[in-house]
Amino acid sequence: MTFVLALQALQSGQLTTPGRRIALAAQAVLVFLPFPLTGHLWSAVPGLVAGTAPALLGTGAGWTVFGLTVTATSLLQTSAPASPLQALIATTATGLLVSGIASRPAAPPEPVGAALAQERLRVARDLHDLLGYSLSAIKLKSELAHRLVAEHPEKAQAHLSDVLDIAGNALADVRSLARSYRRLSLSETSHSAKTMLAAANIDVRVELDHDPLPEEIETVLATVLREAVTNVLRHSDAENCAITVRQTGDAVKLDVVNDGVTARPSSSDCNGVRNQAERVQAAGGVFVARHVGGDRFHVHAAIPIGT
Structure with missing residues (x-):
């Protein structure tokens, strides 16, 4: 050795x-x-x-x-x-x-x-x-x-x-x-996330309601979703998880909410959370990761869509 x-x-x-x-x-x-x-x-x-x-x-x-x-x-x-x-x-x-x-x-x-x-x-x-x-x-x-x-x-x-x-x-x-760039599909990532969470016996609800998105914004949201799902699997004993992507006006919003959080799963100084916050902010958006209620955790990303 x-x-x-x-x-x-x-x-x-x-x-x-x-x-x-x-x-x-x-x-x-x-x-x-x-x-x-x-x-x-x-x-x-x-x-x-x-x-x-x-x-x-x-x-x-x-x-x-x-x-x-x-x-x-x-x-x-x-x-x-x-x-x-x-x-x-x-x-x-x-x-x-x-x-x-x-x-x-x-x-x-x-x-x-x-x-x-x-x-x-x-x-x-x-x-x-x-x-x-x-x-x-x-x-x-x-x-x-x-x-x-x-x-x-x-x-x-x-x-x-x-x-x-x-x-x-x-x-x-x-x-x-x-090659310094990769494109991720939000729909494919959502399907993959649903399959992974379901395999872990987590009841998953996925709702996608948006028009075709610029590929840069779609890649950022798909990356945020990947990290959120990874944290659900690693840091919680979740039984339920809701993944929602909605387009409202001139912005698209991603929300991931899960239960089963008995200890703090992530914080603003966590590498994964900090990475996603930087990505969303670089796209002109807002990123929030926080506890809501007793045992639920909420990841929220909102990015404006250019006209």
Whole structure:
């Protein structure tokens, strides 16, 4: 493990490209060495190899190595119940995180330092918004599949299929992030949110009443909805959740209200809430996240629609 981490540090240093490739190959050998010796792998560690490959080997070869590493890790963990699924999730999550770090450019001259800092904040915010929602969905679906696999294998298989779809969407999101822009559909996000909440035994009501929206506004509202649903799953014992999008006059308003809040689920200094407030305010809108009543939490975003 010490050598694996040391090689990871070397690849982030000043090695030449051939040197980094040699370090990656040595790291791959060490990562998979425990299997012939002990019959299992370190959890998530193969993600270091998977995540470094795209930045070092290029898009085609790199993502091919990423996929092969994730697949091999999962297949090699077939000796214990649920281990292949856990290996798949852990390796994919670690690999996506490492690939984001490994792909960042070298530090530019000082005059553009402020712009770089702002761009890093944007990338960090986008990674939080994209992967937070997807990984929450993967975790939920995986737990359901694990509980159902013995008595209801067909239902478990359906949840596992959803996990693969969500992981594929997460990968597409990361690629779109690399292109500095991604468009999200509010209707698709609402449907996905309803499916996730219903799978968690939460009674969901969704109401969409708006005209076609500018894609920038639709993306902001869809991102706010993703974060709100993620917080419902992570920070509450909700039994009911209402999602409403209404267009009134020259503004469109999103409201997400859930019950089951026994402890404070989020605050104005929480990364997710702060990210969404910044997005809505940048679009000229108003964002509020607060407790209402004894155990309910209300997320509200209102954005003006340009004429």
